Amino acid sequence: MAIVVSYGLCSAFGVFYGPVHSILPFLLLGIGIDDMFVIVQCWTNLNKEEMKRSLPVRIGITMKHAGVSITITSVTDFAAFAVGATTVLPSLRSFCIYSAVGILATYIFQASFFVAWLTLDQKRIEGHRDGIIPCFVHQNWKPSSLSRIEPLQLFFSRVLAKYLFKWPAKVFILVLAAFLLGINTWGSVLMRQEFNPLWFIPTSTYLSQYFSVIESHYPDNGQMASIYIQTTNLSSNLDRLDALLDTVRNETKIVSQVDDWFGGFKEFTAKRHAVDWTNQSMTDEKFSTYLKNYLFTQKGAKFRRNFKFQDPLQCRSAIAPPISITNIDFVFRPFSGREEHIPAMRRIKDIAEDFSQQFGSQVFASARIFSSWETDEVIMEELYRNLAIAMVCVFITTFILIANLFACVLVLLCVVLTLVCVNGTMHFWGLTIDTVSCINLVLAIGLEVICHYTTLNQEVTLLGNDILSVEANEDHEFHLDMSDDTSASSSDDEQIDKLEALQLIVYNFLTTILLLIISSQQVRGMATLKMISIRLKSVKNIQKITQSMKMVSAAKYTKAERELKLARPYGIGAQEFYKKAEVKDEEGEKGQLIIAISSDRGLCGAVHSSIGRIVKTDIAANPNTKVVIVGDKVRNILQRLYAKNIAMVVTEVGRKPAVFGDAALIAQSIINSGIEFSKGKILFNAFRTVVSFRTTEMPLYSQNAVANASKLPVYDSLDSDVIQSYTEFSLASLLFYSMKENATSEQSSRMTAMDNASKNAGEMIDKLTMTFNRTRQAVITRELIEIISATFAL
Secondary structure: OHHHHHHHHHHHOOOOOOHHHHHHHHHHHHHHHHHHHHHHHHHHOOOHHHHOOOHHHHHHHHHHHHHHHHHHHHHHHHHHHHHHOOOOOHHHHHHHHHHHHHHHHHHHHHHHHHHHHHHHHHHHHHOOEOOOOOOOEOOOOOOOOHHHOOHHHHHHHHHHHHHHOOHHHHHHHHHHHHHHHHHHHHHHHHOOEOOOHHHHOOOOOHHHHHHHHHHHHOOOOOOEEEEEEEOOOHHHHHHHHHHHHHHHHHOOOOEEEEEOOHHHHHHHHHHHOOOOOOOOOOOHHHHHHHHHHHHOOOOOHHHHHHEEEOOOOOOOOOOOOOEEEEEEEEEEOOOOOHHHHHHHHHHHHHHHHHHHHHHOOEEEEEOOOHHHHHHHHHHHHHHHHHHHHHHHHHHHHHHHHHOOHHHHHHHHHHHHHHHHHHHHHHHHOOOOEOHHHHHHHHHHHHHHHHHHHHHHHHHHHHHOOOOOEEEEOOOOOEEEEOOOOOEEEOOHHHHHHHHHHHHHHHHHHHHHHHHHHHHHHHOOOOOOHHHHHHHHHHHHHHHHHHHHHHHHHHHHHHHHHHHHHHHHHHHHHHHHHHHHOOOOOOOOOOOEEEEEEOOOOOOOOOHHHHHHHHHHHHHHHOOOEEEEEEOHHHHHHHOOOOHHHEEEEEOOOOOOOOOHHHHHHHHHHHHHOOOOOOEEEEEEEEEEEOOEEEEEEEEEOOHHHHHOOOOHHHOOOOOHHHHHHHHHHHHHHHHHHHHHHHHHHHHHHHHHHHHHHHHHHHHHHHHHHHHHHHHHHHHHHHHHHHHHHHHHHO
């Protein structure tokens, strides 16, 4: 019920729920069981005179002692987590809010709901009514002697009591405690701070394996980042842009590579338009014209993604549209830890902030890794701040409710020492300070307050109304010095009372350790019912998406296949001309030209990767190879290693069916680019059947190769103008034919891939449903066992 209240109220007020919140039920379970144990223990500690009173009076006497205990622990825990809610870390703040509300709800339900049922159950017991069938009354029923045996109580009273209070045992305990404190203090000093989001990904998943392979094969690659410049008047700030680039390049200790467009733009304008860059000034009209021309060149095409224009950038337009924002990409050097990457991030942000004032507009740095690095930057300060404030709240709250300075100092000291031991053990266990460990340390404060104060309250309840001091005489007997100056020697009953307090220590200690272990494991990928249901729901949604995409691809495939039949004569006719004229490749070292046909859309199997694989092989065999890419997918494959070989990229391909005008525009751009080659070919996927295609190479010849063909004189009236016109037309025809073949292969492959994905999703849904049912049965069985065991224990 407390979990429902916590989740319901916090969700109603818009507090987000994250993966770390899955440990909250274990926290409330431990606190609830502890409160219940305290109430039941105070009930069993009633003496014979008190047991003769009426049931309401006995419950009142029980809550007189137990109510104070659970109130202090609940209020203290509530204060500790309420302080944690003031942190700047969103996940820790949200968890603390959920925990504070849950602890308050647990306290209310324990003091009302549980006590009410305890009263009803005691009334049933005194009426000799059956536990399963309350209407049945037992006559002369007496509990069996076996049910009255408490193994844990026997262990403390008959085994541990013989050795625990003797001076060798005391010396051993003190030495052991000092040794553990020293070791864990050393571990706390060595505790390092590191946060890696990849730790939250289960190691068996494909994504985790992907990052492992990338880290092992590319250990020297740093993190990519960008500096964004938001300005509408970039032409008047070119000198500041150049200064910004020089500043970033000079940071050689933190930056390994700068991939900027401005250097190539300056070379292009100086060579093509004879621009003098000594004064680094240019009118808006010239800058827009030159920039548009540069972005459609061999070297400048890859930088189109670095600009956000107010209107779409078009090849046919004379000038580029106004710029909304542009960015400069760079790569950090590999860093070993927070001592290196936090100063590097601060330095880049300082540079961006300095130039923001010079530009008169917003300049900022951004990277995906900054989210983790910014967490590393503030998490240590937030951890120490939250722990310090939480312990101050523990001390103040305990002092107000207990009104005993010595007891408050004792509780606070035990909390500090326990926190040191938990932190040191985390270090030796291989954990680091991150958002999860911060939550666990705040959690440890709350659990330890419960442990120490419950033990203190139990000792006061059993042995007196004030704090007791224990002294041992030479005969190894115990004397209790009471606050009213009376003294008495320790009897067997008093030793048992003392051991009952020790029993509480062991119980709460084991509960604390168990809950901390459970909470650490829960955030590391352990499957729970909620996680399985979330994954099951996501897989079902994916199946709906893949089925819809299959239907869309089937309709597009039918249309593409129909248009392919009409486009094949263009490609076949052009190839037949080359064969009959016996056109051959030019002799010379002009290099090779490859036109790779792909598209901007994915989820179609190996359609794009097969093209990219062949292009990589050809570039490795002949480095003097230029590639014209039709579609973004192959560009993404080649961009990392072979960016210098990319001559031109044509985007916005595959969204609509290609027409001959598109192919003619691409052919005109290739011819006007001035790319010279002695050997060329077009790579595309030729359609065969619905489930298969063949990666095909189609020869491509330059105008000189056609003019020098041996059997070209067979055709009459072929002058240079006719040959040039036909070369352009044949290139457009071959491109149109190959684009249609590739589009049909892409749609059929996407339809097949989506069909297979839908089938795989169906199989996964069946497996997850079975896993969910088994896990739910296991949870129900475990809860029944715990309830039955607790009933027998009571």
